[in-house]
Structure formats: structure tokens, C-alpha cells
Amino acid sequence: MQESIESRLKWLLRLTLLGTLLTILVILVGAWTRLVDAGLGCPDWPGCYGRLVVPSSEYAAMRHPDVPLDASKAWVEMAHRYIATLLGMLVIGAVTLGWSLRKRHQYPWRTSLLLLAVIIVQGAFGAFTVTLKLWPQVVTLHLLGGFSVLILFLWLHLRLRGVARQKALGPKRTGLWWGIAAGLLVLQLALGGWVTSNYAGIACQGIPTCNGQWWPGMDIKEGFHLTQTVGPNYLHGQLHAEARTAIHFIHRLGAVLLGLSLAILLYRYWHYRALRRVLGGVMSIFCLQVILGALNVLMWLPLWLALIHTAGAVFLAVALLLAWWQWRLESGDILAAHVDENDRAGRVSTGLSK
Structure with missing residues (x-):
């Protein structure tokens, strides 16, 4: 059996x-x-x-x-x-x-x-x-x-x-910074999907500015209008230029927030050697993603590079999950050691009382 x-x-x-x-x-x-x-x-x-x-x-x-x-x-x-x-x-x-x-x-x-x-x-x-x-x-x-x-x-x-x-795994609690990083990653993935589905990949020209401006002309309301009409063929998109610019620019801002959260996460768990390595890998993949995103803009979105950028998003999600898994294992080991130590202390105390 x-x-x-x-x-x-x-x-x-x-x-x-x-x-x-x-x-x-x-x-x-x-x-x-x-x-x-x-x-x-x-x-x-x-x-x-x-x-x-x-x-x-x-x-x-x-x-x-x-x-x-x-x-x-x-x-x-x-x-x-x-x-x-x-x-x-x-x-x-x-x-x-x-x-x-x-x-x-x-x-x-x-x-x-x-x-x-x-x-x-x-x-x-x-x-x-x-x-x-x-x-x-x-x-x-x-x-x-x-x-x-x-x-x-x-x-x-x-x-x-x-x-x-x-x-054994540690407690099921997510942890504040893990939750923030995961939430921002999901948001960034959604923004990336919104960029591609609305064909806004090159709506912002130039890096780090967008169309020569730090805060370009945008139509945020139309860019994130989630009740678009069902029926037209959306191949190549239906939005005007300023709406697509808004989508692209917000995606860039999302990357900044995600990068900050990952940096804080790395700093927060730097003293755990195993976590330091895996979170360092997460941060490295994120930095590579930023470079790939910039190259996609500068090179006018070549197909092969856009595909690699998507692959980078996949590996970033996988790496963050593996990092969280490692944290749960570390928490489980610490908890098991603590329980074992208390158990030994209890047995010693019982022996002395006898």
C-alpha cells in the first residue's frame, strides 16, 4: 500500500x-x-x-x-x-x-x-x-x-x-511585503496584457521620457475605459493615440512600483542566506525585464524581442513564487526548531521535578 x-x-x-x-x-x-x-x-x-x-x-x-x-x-x-x-x-x-x-x-x-x-x-x-x-x-x-x-x-x-x-511549511500568513510585491506583480501583468491587447507597445517613444515629455499628454479615462463596446473587430486596436499613451505610461509607472517593492523585499530578508540568493534572482530577472522593455521601445517592438519580454514576465512570476516557497520553508524550519527546543526544555523540566 x-x-x-x-x-x-x-x-x-x-x-x-x-x-x-x-x-x-x-x-x-x-x-x-x-x-x-x-x-x-x-x-x-x-x-x-x-x-x-x-x-x-x-x-x-x-x-x-x-x-x-x-x-x-x-x-x-x-x-x-x-x-x-x-x-x-x-x-x-x-x-x-x-x-x-x-x-x-x-x-x-x-x-x-x-x-x-x-x-x-x-x-x-x-x-x-x-x-x-x-x-x-x-x-x-x-x-x-x-x-x-x-x-x-x-x-x-x-x-x-x-x-x-x-x-513542513511555515504559517499560511502571506506577510505584508510578500503580499504587496505579489499584488503589484499581478497588477503589472494585467497592465502588460492591457498594453498588448490595445496595441500600445510603442505608444510612448523614448526612454526614460515618453514622447519627449516626463508627463506626456494622455487620456487616462479612455485608456482604461473597461466597458468598451463589444462587437467591433479589435485587431490592431480601436483606441486613439493619447489613450494608448496613457496605457503605456501607466505600465511604466507600475514597473517602478514593482521594482521598489522587490527591492524592499530583498532588503527585508537579506539576513536569510537562502532567501538572499533566490530574491537576488528575482531582482535580476526584474532588471532584465526593464532592459527588455526599454529595448522594445527603442527598437520599435520587434517580434522576437517582444516574445522574450513575455518570457521574462513568466520567469519573474515563477521566481517570485519560488522565493515565497523558500520563505515558507524557512519559516517551517524555524517553527519546527522552536517546537523541538520547547519539547526538550519540557522534558528536562519534568526530569528535574522528579
Whole structure:
């Protein structure tokens, strides 16, 4: 029986690690799909012109005469869907494999169920992205959903490692600065998604100024108008220049706030050697992200560099989660040592009283 449990845990560890890596691939392929304007390469969902593979131009013309087939873009879009479907199957596999372990002490069953719920919602947003013609709200939420799947898959993997090694975690409290940094990272990811979905990547020219000004002319109200009309085709965006400038500029301000929070976090936990290394890695990735963002502006957003910038955001999210995990482990070790010390003191006291 014990061997069966250990075998299942090993398979779950492999499966969740594979799921984490596959989620990164899905996010990057999704980013590439958007960057090459292939988000509407297939005008329907889940098929492409009603087929599970890209059809011929003749068939596509009969199915959707108003949307000419661009085979290269259609294949990019379908490749994204195929990989996303495989990811969904991995999630179902992880939940199924973990069913018999759900009552085991510290087994992260609720995390598994949450991951399943998020991947289902993510699939729905994938459909809405197409049917609502790249509506920025849906595109941004779809991106955040992808990051949510990534974080949940990685967290599930880390928790399973803890179960397999019988490693105790510290208190569930988040900690003020961890919460601030995580909140600002989520905000910055959302702003990045809003920049890309509204095609505002080069709305600000120049670094560090924007269009030659420290505070450029902006239309913040229109830039962050979240009740945009549903219906128009949002490929290449619908907002005017000053609205896009506002989106881009606020994204830059968000980066400043995120950088400050990460610097404070590094300073706050500098005395923990293990945390110092991992938080130093987080800070290094953030600095690289700033450089990549600046180069994207100066080089007029080349596709390959924009994709690397997206990858940087992925690795920054992963690194911050790993840092928080390390902090929880450190807290668990300190708590265990404290409990053990009190236990020894209690035994000595009992012996003396006798």
C-alpha cells in the first residue's frame, strides 16, 4: 500500500512538473499568436472553419466567405489550441491520479480542484477571445488566466514535493511585503496584457521620457475605459493615440512600483542566506525585464524581442513564487526548531521535578 502511494506521488510530481513547463509553452505560443496577428486566424471555435485541422482555401471560402483564409496564421492559432488542449488533459490526469490521495495528510487536493476550475474557465476565455473578436478585456483576462494556471501548477508541484519529503511549511500568513510585491506583480501583468491587447507597445517613444515629455499628454479615462463596446473587430486596436499613451505610461509607472517593492523585499530578508540568493534572482530577472522593455521601445517592438519580454514576465512570476516557497520553508524550519527546543526544555523540566 505504501509503495502504491509513493508511486502515485512520483507520477504526480512528474505530471505537475510537465504541466508547469507546458503551461509556459502555452503562454509563449499564445503571445506569439497575438504578436503575428493570428488571434483571429480561425474565425470560429473550437474548430477552424468548422474543421479540427486547417482546411483548404476553397472549403474555408464556402464556410466563411467573409473571412478569407490565411493558412499560416490559422495554423499558428490551431497549434496554440492543440497545446492548450493537451494542457487541459494533463490537469484532468493530475486530478484523477490524486483522487485516491485526497484524504492524505497535507495533500493539496483543494489546489488540484482549483486548478481544474481555472483551466475550464481558461478554455471558455479562449473561445470568447475569438467570438468577441479580441475584445481587450477578454484578451487580458485570458492572459491572466494563463499565469494563474502556471502558478497553480507550480504550487501544486511544490506542495507535492513537500508531501513526498514530509517537509513542513511555515504559517499560511502571506506577510505584508510578500503580499504587496505579489499584488503589484499581478497588477503589472494585467497592465502588460492591457498594453498588448490595445496595441500600445510603442505608444510612448523614448526612454526614460515618453514622447519627449516626463508627463506626456494622455487620456487616462479612455485608456482604461473597461466597458468598451463589444462587437467591433479589435485587431490592431480601436483606441486613439493619447489613450494608448496613457496605457503605456501607466505600465511604466507600475514597473517602478514593482521594482521598489522587490527591492524592499530583498532588503527585508537579506539576513536569510537562502532567501538572499533566490530574491537576488528575482531582482535580476526584474532588471532584465526593464532592459527588455526599454529595448522594445527603442527598437520599435520587434517580434522576437517582444516574445522574450513575455518570457521574462513568466520567469519573474515563477521566481517570485519560488522565493515565497523558500520563505515558507524557512519559516517551517524555524517553527519546527522552536517546537523541538520547547519539547526538550519540557522534558528536562519534568526530569528535574522528579
